[in-house]
Amino acid sequence: MDTIDINALIQVRELIQKAHLVLKKNTVIDIYHHLGMDNFPKTGTVFVHIINREYCKSYGIVLPGQEYPNHYHKIKIETFYMLYGDLTVNCEGDERLLEPGDILTVERGESHSFKSRSGAVFEELSTTYIKNDSVYEDRTIREQSYAQRKTRITLSQLEGMIEYGES
Numbered sequence: 001m002d003t004i005d006i007n008a009l010i011q012v013r014e015l016i017q018k019a020h021l022v023l024k025k026n027t028v029i030d031i032y033h034h035l036g037m038d039n040f041p042k043t044g045t046v047f048v049h050i051i052n053r054e055y056c057k058s059y060g061i062v063l064p065g066q067e068y069p070n071h072y073h074k075i076k077i078e079t080f081y082m083l084y085g086d087l088t089v090n091c092e093g094d095e096r097l098l099e100p101g102d103i104l105t106v107e108r109g110e111s112h113s114f115k116s117r118s119g120a121v122f123e124e125l126s127t128t129y130i131k132n133d134s135v136y137e138d139r140t141i142r143e144q145s146y147a148q149r150k151t152r153i154t155l156s157q158l159e160g161m162i163e164y165g166e167s
Helices: 006-018 155-164
Strands: 028-032 045-052 055-062 067-073 078-085 087-091 094-098 103-106 112-115 120-127 134-136 150-154
Touching: 006 055, 006 078, 006 120, 006 155, 055 078, 078 087, 087 103, 150 155
Parallel strands: none
Antiparallel strands: 028 045, 028 150, 045 055, 055 120, 067 112, 067 134, 078 103, 078 120, 087 094, 087 112
């Protein structure tokens, strides 16, 4: 994995703790770094995968000041349920601030992005997650391969990277 700011990983762990997420050590975590690992604290997010069947549940973790780029899904429909912090979602040009307890559904084909001022953790409940279902507005991101945009690790690997200061 390319280098990532260890402080960003520490912030991810802190948000997991603040939201009281209960996760096993082998839980799969995807670090989305659309514009490179060095830009992760500004552009990207972390998704923690819980289940992916006909339905899907994951947690989204957004660092303070971080943005997730504008995109839409060809197949997936998703609902965000806020657990912790603040999340501003721009859906089809309509901006909405979500706080704990708020719910927002993004329909198939609706262009959306999100960002957080102070950090956020939300549940994403959706139809099945399908690789490469996201179409990004930014051509630079769209032209990258799936592997170039994302790094997959486990919770125990994240903890090890923080403990040993390796990134």
